[in-house]
Amino acid sequence: MSDVLSAPLVVEFPFTRSLGPVQSAFLTGLRERTVLGVRTDDGTVLVPPVEYDPVTANELRDLVEVAPTGTVTTWAWNPSPRRDQPLDTPFAWVLVRLDGASTALLHALDAPGPESVRTGMRVRVRWAAARTGAITDIACFEPYEGAAAGGEPAPHTGEFADPVTGIVAPARLDYTHTPGRAQSAYLAALEGRRTVGERCPACRKVYVPPRGACPTCGVATAEQVEVGPRGTVTTFCIVNIKAKNLDIEVPYVYAHIALDGADLALHGRIAGIPYDQVRMGLRVEPVWVDGVRHPDHYRPTGEPDADYDTYKELV
Ligand SMILES: [Zn+2]
Numbered sequence: 001m002s003d004v005l006s007a008p009l010v011v012e013f014p015f016t017r018s019l020g021p022v023q024s025a026f027l028t029g030l031r032e033r034t035v036l037g038v039r040t041d042d043g044t045v046l047v048p049p050v051e052y053d054p055v056t057a058n059e060l061r062d063l064v065e066v067a068p069t070g071t072v073t074t075w076a077w078n079p080s081p082r083r084d085q086p087l088d089t090p091f092a093w094v095l096v097r098l099d100g101a102s103t104a105l106l107h108a109l110d111a112p113g114p115e116s117v118r119t120g121m122r123v124r125v126r127w128a129a130a131r132t133g134a135i136t137d138i139a140c141f142e143p144y145e146g147a148a149a150g151g152e153p154a155p156h157t158g159e160f161a162d163p164v165t166g167i168v169a170p171a172r173l174d175y176t177h178t179p180g181r182a183q184s185a186y187l188a189a190l191e192g193r194r195t196v197g198e199r200c201p202a203c204r205k206v207y208v209p210p211r212g213a214c215p216t217c218g219v220a221t222a223e224q225v226e227v228g229p230r231g232t233v234t235t236f237c238i239v240n241i242k243a244k245n246l247d248i249e250v251p252y253v254y255a256h257i258a259l260d261g262a263d264l265a266l267h268g269r270i271a272g273i274p275y276d277q278v279r280m281g282l283r284v285e286p287v288w289v290d291g292v293r294h295p296d297h298y299r300p301t302g303e304p305d306a307d308y309d310t311y312k313e314l315v
Contacts (some may be wrong), residue, residue: 018165029159030138072122086136089110100152122143197261208313268298285301
Protein backbone atom coordinates (compact mmCIF):
# COMPACT_ATOMS: atom_id res chain seq x y z
CA MET A 1 0.00 0.00 0.00
CA SER A 2 1.31 3.42 -0.93
CA ASP A 3 1.80 6.24 1.56
CA VAL A 4 -1.12 8.51 2.33
CA LEU A 5 -0.57 11.92 0.79
CA SER A 6 -1.09 15.35 2.31
CA ALA A 7 -0.61 18.74 0.67
CA PRO A 8 -1.72 22.36 0.90
CA LEU A 9 -4.79 23.07 -1.19
CA VAL A 10 -6.05 26.55 -2.08
CA VAL A 11 -9.40 27.03 -3.80
CA GLU A 12 -9.75 30.68 -4.78
CA PHE A 13 -12.02 32.59 -7.11
CA PRO A 14 -13.51 36.08 -7.46
CA PHE A 15 -17.28 36.13 -7.00
CA THR A 16 -18.83 38.95 -9.02
CA ARG A 17 -22.35 39.99 -8.10
CA SER A 18 -24.64 42.77 -9.20
CA LEU A 19 -26.51 44.74 -6.55
CA GLY A 20 -30.21 45.44 -6.42
CA PRO A 21 -31.45 48.90 -5.40
CA VAL A 22 -31.30 48.24 -1.64
CA GLN A 23 -27.82 46.69 -1.53
CA SER A 24 -26.58 49.35 -3.93
CA ALA A 25 -27.85 52.11 -1.63
CA PHE A 26 -26.40 50.38 1.46
CA LEU A 27 -22.90 49.95 0.01
CA THR A 28 -22.83 53.34 -1.72
CA GLY A 29 -23.95 54.83 1.61
CA LEU A 30 -20.98 53.24 3.38
CA ARG A 31 -18.70 54.89 0.83
CA GLU A 32 -20.30 58.22 1.85
CA ARG A 33 -20.06 57.40 5.62
CA THR A 34 -23.79 56.84 5.85
CA VAL A 35 -25.32 53.64 7.27
CA LEU A 36 -28.70 52.76 5.81
CA GLY A 37 -31.25 50.28 6.99
CA VAL A 38 -34.61 49.27 5.60
CA ARG A 39 -37.96 49.39 7.36
CA THR A 40 -40.11 46.26 7.12
CA ASP A 41 -43.92 46.11 7.01
CA ASP A 42 -44.16 45.89 10.83
CA GLY A 43 -41.76 48.82 11.38
CA THR A 44 -38.64 46.79 12.17
CA VAL A 45 -35.44 48.43 10.92
CA LEU A 46 -33.06 45.88 9.40
CA VAL A 47 -29.35 46.70 9.25
CA PRO A 48 -27.84 45.41 7.05
CA PRO A 49 -30.90 45.87 4.86
CA VAL A 50 -32.53 43.17 2.75
CA GLU A 51 -34.68 43.54 -0.33
CA TYR A 52 -37.66 41.47 0.74
CA ASP A 53 -39.55 41.37 4.03
CA PRO A 54 -38.49 38.19 5.88
CA VAL A 55 -42.04 37.77 7.24
CA THR A 56 -44.37 38.93 4.44
CA ALA A 57 -41.95 38.53 1.49
CA ASN A 58 -43.05 41.97 0.26
CA GLU A 59 -40.50 44.08 -1.56
CA LEU A 60 -38.84 46.60 0.79
CA ARG A 61 -37.80 50.08 -0.35
CA ASP A 62 -38.34 52.23 2.78
CA LEU A 63 -34.74 53.20 3.56
CA VAL A 64 -33.71 54.97 6.75
CA GLU A 65 -30.42 56.31 8.06
CA VAL A 66 -29.19 54.87 11.35
CA ALA A 67 -26.39 56.13 13.59
CA PRO A 68 -22.74 55.07 13.23
CA THR A 69 -22.82 54.23 16.95
CA GLY A 70 -24.33 51.18 18.56
CA THR A 71 -24.34 48.47 21.20
CA VAL A 72 -22.64 45.06 21.14
CA THR A 73 -25.28 42.33 21.42
CA THR A 74 -22.84 39.40 21.42
CA TRP A 75 -19.22 38.70 20.53
CA ALA A 76 -16.41 36.16 20.15
CA TRP A 77 -12.68 36.75 20.53
CA ASN A 78 -10.46 35.99 17.56
CA PRO A 79 -6.93 35.43 18.97
CA SER A 80 -5.22 34.70 15.64
CA PRO A 81 -6.50 36.68 12.66
CA ARG A 82 -6.14 35.06 9.28
CA ARG A 83 -5.25 36.54 5.92
CA ASP A 84 -7.68 39.23 4.69
CA GLN A 85 -9.60 39.50 7.95
CA PRO A 86 -10.52 43.08 8.96
CA LEU A 87 -7.63 43.53 11.41
CA ASP A 88 -4.23 41.86 11.55
CA THR A 89 -4.04 42.06 15.34
CA PRO A 90 -6.29 39.94 17.64
CA PHE A 91 -9.83 41.35 17.67
CA ALA A 92 -13.43 40.53 18.56
CA TRP A 93 -16.11 39.48 16.10
CA VAL A 94 -19.14 41.44 17.24
CA LEU A 95 -22.80 41.77 16.46
CA VAL A 96 -23.59 45.48 16.76
CA ARG A 97 -27.10 46.90 16.92
CA LEU A 98 -26.63 50.42 15.59
CA ASP A 99 -28.68 53.14 17.24
CA GLY A 100 -31.99 53.24 15.38
CA ALA A 101 -31.72 49.66 14.10
CA SER A 102 -33.68 46.65 15.33
CA THR A 103 -31.18 44.04 14.17
CA ALA A 104 -27.43 43.63 14.54
CA LEU A 105 -24.63 43.87 12.00
CA LEU A 106 -21.63 41.50 12.06
CA HIS A 107 -18.24 43.17 12.07
CA ALA A 108 -14.89 43.38 13.85
CA LEU A 109 -14.17 45.32 17.05
CA ASP A 110 -10.68 46.66 17.67
CA ALA A 111 -10.05 46.00 21.35
CA PRO A 112 -6.89 45.34 23.38
CA GLY A 113 -8.08 41.97 24.69
CA PRO A 114 -11.13 39.83 25.48
CA GLU A 115 -11.32 41.30 29.00
CA SER A 116 -12.14 44.68 27.45
CA VAL A 117 -15.15 43.37 25.49
CA ARG A 118 -18.61 42.79 26.91
CA THR A 119 -22.15 42.44 25.71
CA GLY A 120 -23.85 45.81 26.08
CA MET A 121 -20.71 47.87 25.51
CA ARG A 122 -20.99 50.96 23.34
CA VAL A 123 -19.09 51.11 20.07
CA ARG A 124 -18.83 53.28 16.97
CA VAL A 125 -17.83 52.82 13.35
CA ARG A 126 -14.21 53.46 12.39
CA TRP A 127 -14.37 54.36 8.71
CA ALA A 128 -11.72 53.11 6.31
CA ALA A 129 -9.52 55.86 4.87
CA ALA A 130 -10.15 54.70 1.29
CA ARG A 131 -13.76 53.65 0.65
CA THR A 132 -15.08 51.94 -2.47
CA GLY A 133 -18.65 50.92 -1.64
CA ALA A 134 -18.11 47.69 0.28
CA ILE A 135 -18.66 46.37 3.80
CA THR A 136 -14.91 46.92 4.33
CA ASP A 137 -15.60 50.67 4.14
CA ILE A 138 -16.30 50.11 7.82
CA ALA A 139 -12.70 49.34 8.82
CA CYS A 140 -13.97 48.02 12.16
CA PHE A 141 -15.79 49.17 15.28
CA GLU A 142 -14.06 50.77 18.25
CA PRO A 143 -15.10 51.38 21.88
CA TYR A 144 -17.16 54.55 22.38
CA GLU A 145 -18.31 56.18 25.59
CA GLY A 146 -21.35 58.07 24.30
CA ALA A 147 -24.93 57.20 25.15
CA ALA A 148 -27.33 55.76 22.59
CA ALA A 149 -28.69 58.27 20.12
CA GLY A 150 -32.43 58.52 20.60
CA GLY A 151 -35.32 59.08 18.23
CA GLU A 152 -36.59 57.43 15.10
CA PRO A 153 -34.14 56.95 12.23
CA ALA A 154 -34.68 59.52 9.48
CA PRO A 155 -36.02 58.47 6.08
CA HIS A 156 -33.40 58.43 3.32
CA THR A 157 -33.89 58.37 -0.45
CA GLY A 158 -30.97 55.99 -0.93
CA GLU A 159 -29.89 58.17 -3.83
CA PHE A 160 -26.23 59.06 -4.21
CA ALA A 161 -24.11 60.30 -7.09
CA ASP A 162 -22.22 57.54 -8.90
CA PRO A 163 -23.90 54.58 -7.15
CA VAL A 164 -22.10 51.27 -6.74
CA THR A 165 -23.92 48.68 -8.87
CA GLY A 166 -21.72 45.62 -8.44
CA ILE A 167 -19.02 44.16 -6.25
CA VAL A 168 -16.34 41.52 -6.57
CA ALA A 169 -16.15 39.40 -3.43
CA PRO A 170 -13.02 37.24 -3.36
CA ALA A 171 -13.64 33.72 -2.07
CA ARG A 172 -10.72 31.66 -0.78
CA LEU A 173 -10.42 28.32 0.97
CA ASP A 174 -6.92 27.55 2.19
CA TYR A 175 -6.39 24.23 3.89
CA THR A 176 -4.36 21.04 4.11
CA HIS A 177 -5.93 18.25 2.10
CA THR A 178 -5.33 14.64 3.09
CA PRO A 179 -7.01 12.49 0.47
CA GLY A 180 -6.91 9.26 2.44
CA ARG A 181 -5.79 5.74 1.50
CA ALA A 182 -7.90 5.17 -1.60
CA GLN A 183 -7.31 8.52 -3.31
CA SER A 184 -3.63 8.47 -2.38
CA ALA A 185 -3.27 5.18 -4.26
CA TYR A 186 -5.22 6.68 -7.17
CA LEU A 187 -2.91 9.71 -7.27
CA ALA A 188 0.20 7.52 -6.98
CA ALA A 189 -0.94 5.44 -9.96
CA LEU A 190 -1.59 8.60 -12.02
CA GLU A 191 2.08 9.41 -11.66
CA GLY A 192 2.71 6.31 -13.80
CA ARG A 193 -0.11 7.39 -16.15
CA ARG A 194 -2.35 4.58 -14.96
CA THR A 195 -5.90 5.06 -13.65
CA VAL A 196 -6.75 2.81 -10.71
CA GLY A 197 -10.16 2.50 -9.09
CA GLU A 198 -11.51 0.27 -6.36
CA ARG A 199 -14.17 -2.43 -6.62
CA CYS A 200 -17.01 -2.80 -4.12
CA PRO A 201 -16.95 -6.32 -2.65
CA ALA A 202 -20.77 -6.36 -2.49
CA CYS A 203 -22.14 -4.81 -5.70
CA ARG A 204 -18.90 -5.24 -7.74
CA LYS A 205 -18.99 -1.66 -9.01
CA VAL A 206 -15.61 -0.07 -9.76
CA TYR A 207 -15.33 3.47 -8.44
CA VAL A 208 -12.98 5.91 -10.17
CA PRO A 209 -11.71 8.01 -8.51
CA PRO A 210 -12.10 5.77 -5.46
CA ARG A 211 -13.39 7.20 -2.18
CA GLY A 212 -12.54 4.14 -0.07
CA ALA A 213 -16.14 3.02 0.37
CA CYS A 214 -19.17 2.17 -1.73
CA PRO A 215 -21.82 4.87 -1.20
CA THR A 216 -24.59 2.43 -2.13
CA CYS A 217 -23.57 -0.58 -0.02
CA GLY A 218 -21.82 1.31 2.77
CA VAL A 219 -18.85 -1.06 2.81
CA ALA A 220 -15.15 -0.39 2.43
CA THR A 221 -13.57 -0.96 -0.97
CA ALA A 222 -10.06 -2.36 -1.15
CA GLU A 223 -9.56 -4.36 -4.35
CA GLN A 224 -7.69 -2.14 -6.80
CA VAL A 225 -8.68 -2.32 -10.46
CA GLU A 226 -6.88 -0.60 -13.32
CA VAL A 227 -9.33 0.95 -15.78
CA GLY A 228 -9.03 2.72 -19.14
CA PRO A 229 -7.03 4.24 -20.58
CA ARG A 230 -9.78 4.54 -23.20
CA GLY A 231 -13.31 5.53 -22.37
CA THR A 232 -16.68 6.72 -23.61
CA VAL A 233 -18.22 10.19 -23.42
CA THR A 234 -21.47 9.69 -21.49
CA THR A 235 -22.54 13.32 -21.46
CA PHE A 236 -20.94 16.72 -22.01
CA CYS A 237 -21.34 20.46 -22.04
CA ILE A 238 -19.95 23.20 -24.25
CA VAL A 239 -18.16 25.89 -22.26
CA ASN A 240 -18.59 29.38 -23.70
CA ILE A 241 -17.32 31.49 -20.80
CA LYS A 242 -13.60 31.96 -20.45
CA ALA A 243 -12.41 31.30 -16.92
CA LYS A 244 -9.94 33.65 -15.32
CA ASN A 245 -6.36 32.32 -15.30
CA LEU A 246 -7.30 29.39 -17.54
CA ASP A 247 -5.55 29.46 -20.88
CA ILE A 248 -8.10 27.50 -22.93
CA GLU A 249 -9.86 29.07 -25.89
CA VAL A 250 -13.65 28.96 -25.81
CA PRO A 251 -15.81 27.27 -26.86
CA TYR A 252 -14.50 23.95 -25.60
CA VAL A 253 -16.12 20.74 -24.39
CA TYR A 254 -16.09 19.37 -20.88
CA ALA A 255 -17.40 15.84 -20.63
CA HIS A 256 -18.23 12.97 -18.35
CA ILE A 257 -16.07 10.08 -19.45
CA ALA A 258 -16.62 6.46 -18.39
CA LEU A 259 -13.23 4.80 -18.62
CA ASP A 260 -13.39 1.20 -19.81
CA GLY A 261 -13.96 -1.00 -16.76
CA ALA A 262 -15.19 1.85 -14.53
CA ASP A 263 -18.73 2.10 -13.16
CA LEU A 264 -18.52 5.85 -12.52
CA ALA A 265 -17.76 8.60 -15.02
CA LEU A 266 -15.02 11.12 -14.30
CA HIS A 267 -14.72 14.43 -16.05
CA GLY A 268 -12.25 15.84 -18.49
CA ARG A 269 -11.86 18.20 -21.41
CA ILE A 270 -12.33 16.91 -24.94
CA ALA A 271 -10.05 18.24 -27.68
CA GLY A 272 -8.77 17.14 -31.06
CA ILE A 273 -12.26 17.38 -32.53
CA PRO A 274 -14.44 20.42 -33.34
CA TYR A 275 -16.57 21.21 -30.31
CA ASP A 276 -19.82 20.81 -32.24
CA GLN A 277 -18.93 17.27 -33.27
CA VAL A 278 -18.55 15.89 -29.75
CA ARG A 279 -21.39 13.47 -28.95
CA MET A 280 -22.56 10.96 -26.39
CA GLY A 281 -20.91 7.61 -27.06
CA LEU A 282 -17.74 9.17 -28.55
CA ARG A 283 -14.73 6.95 -27.82
CA VAL A 284 -11.79 8.88 -26.34
CA GLU A 285 -8.31 8.38 -24.90
CA PRO A 286 -6.21 10.51 -22.55
CA VAL A 287 -3.49 12.88 -23.73
CA TRP A 288 -0.74 13.39 -21.17
CA VAL A 289 1.75 16.21 -20.97
CA ASP A 290 5.04 16.12 -19.08
CA GLY A 291 5.07 17.21 -15.48
CA VAL A 292 1.31 16.97 -14.93
CA ARG A 293 -0.23 14.16 -12.90
CA HIS A 294 -3.53 13.99 -14.76
CA PRO A 295 -4.48 13.85 -18.45
CA ASP A 296 -4.40 17.28 -20.06
CA HIS A 297 -7.45 16.33 -22.11
CA TYR A 298 -9.04 13.42 -23.96
CA ARG A 299 -9.14 13.01 -27.75
CA PRO A 300 -11.13 10.76 -30.08
CA THR A 301 -9.68 7.29 -30.65
CA GLY A 302 -11.30 6.90 -34.08
CA GLU A 303 -13.23 3.82 -32.94
CA PRO A 304 -16.95 3.53 -33.74
CA ASP A 305 -19.19 5.19 -31.16
CA ALA A 306 -20.20 3.08 -28.17
CA ASP A 307 -23.74 1.75 -28.17
CA TYR A 308 -25.98 3.66 -25.75
CA ASP A 309 -26.87 0.45 -23.87
CA THR A 310 -23.19 -0.01 -22.91
CA TYR A 311 -23.06 3.22 -20.91
CA LYS A 312 -26.67 4.16 -20.14
CA GLU A 313 -26.21 3.24 -16.47
CA LEU A 314 -23.34 5.74 -16.22
CA VAL A 315 -25.07 8.84 -17.59
ZN1 LIG B 1 -21.40 -1.52 -3.54
